[in-house]
Amino acid sequence: MGFDFEEAGPARIHYHGHRDRLRSRFREAGADALADYELLELALFSALPRRDTKPIAKALLATFGSLGEVLAASPTRLKEIDGVGDAVILQLKLMRAFAERLGRHEVRSRQVLGSWSTLLDYCRTAMAFEDREQFRILFLDKKNALIADEVQQRGTVDHTPVYPREVMRRALELSATALILVHNHPSGDPSPSRADIQMTKTLIDVGKPLGVTVHDHIIIGRDGHASFRGMGLM
Structure with missing residues (x-):
């Protein structure tokens, strides 16, 4: 010590x-x-x-x-x-x-989808070097401006439980019409797992009849990031 x-x-x-x-x-x-x-x-x-x-x-x-x-x-x-x-x-x-506070301010002051690099920088600062998985959600309004940025769950080194109904309940509470999902891989490799892909599909399906769109799911790792939309997974 x-x-x-x-x-x-x-x-x-x-x-x-x-x-x-x-x-x-x-x-x-x-x-x-x-x-x-x-x-x-x-x-x-x-x-x-x-x-x-x-x-x-x-x-x-x-x-x-x-x-x-x-x-x-x-x-x-x-x-x-x-x-x-x-x-x-x-x-x-x-x-x-x-x-983190500076990065959050930069994200809040801009339309999220129009400042992707700023968003990625913020997420990397906040999550890339965590030693446990955490599942973060960015809640957006109709203009894709940030309403709230919340860590919904914290898990283990390789798993975070996600409850789609709780996610959508929170989206409706905030009057959010769109979400960006973000979680980290402490291993450093941002490649999505089968569980990541299935969970994302479930959230998309649950949100659709409620009028809540999932714009993207981003995985943050020490070695970079992976975008589900960019990879054609949604």
């Missing part, structure tokens, strides 16, 4: 100039001028004001593989990294919350 602690005296002086240089590079050249580990160590300055954050940032990326996976990692796993304690975990979870 890692701990947050502060170093005192001469031992901590060596990284002061590095912090100033890193801040200056970010201010003058922007995020594109910094490597992922540098952005991460910069973000951890406030959580660890008296500790060198570079080795922690590099260890996090080496362990989890990417910034997205670092932000999505569970507190239990994060604490396995030396130097990671409650302050670092809070900072990382706050960063993820900002990213």
Whole structure:
């Protein structure tokens, strides 16, 4: 387990100039001028004001593989990294919350079907690195604007129970006329399973007499995404 602690005296002086240089590079050249580990160590300055954050940032990326996976990692796993304690975990979870909130705002401010890349970016941020399946529904109005974005179910590493009647009941409560279904595959492979295909067909059939259209079912994985409509599965 890692701990947050502060170093005192001469031992901590060596990284002061590095912090100033890193801040200056970010201010003058922007995020594109910094490597992922540098952005991460910069973000951890406030959580660890008296500790060198570079080795922690590099260890996090080496362990989890990417910034997205670092932000999505569970507190239990994060604490396995030396130097990671409650302050670092809070900072990382706050960063993820900002990213999700920003993505949700971008989706809400546009017609969903007219901003597909924005939708995919949001779904990837929210779901790609989860270690359990979750089934999310985007409820749309007649103009295909977003009414609500809700996680209906959370499941195991390879299964999420979906109840079509509950989905449609919620759609009618919200006066939604269309849905986009989204779920993640923690394995990383977004290829749909037979169960995914059958569940989607059932939802389409249940929604049709109620005037609720299923526009698409998107599966999000670490390695990309799969669109049922794009694959000709609906």
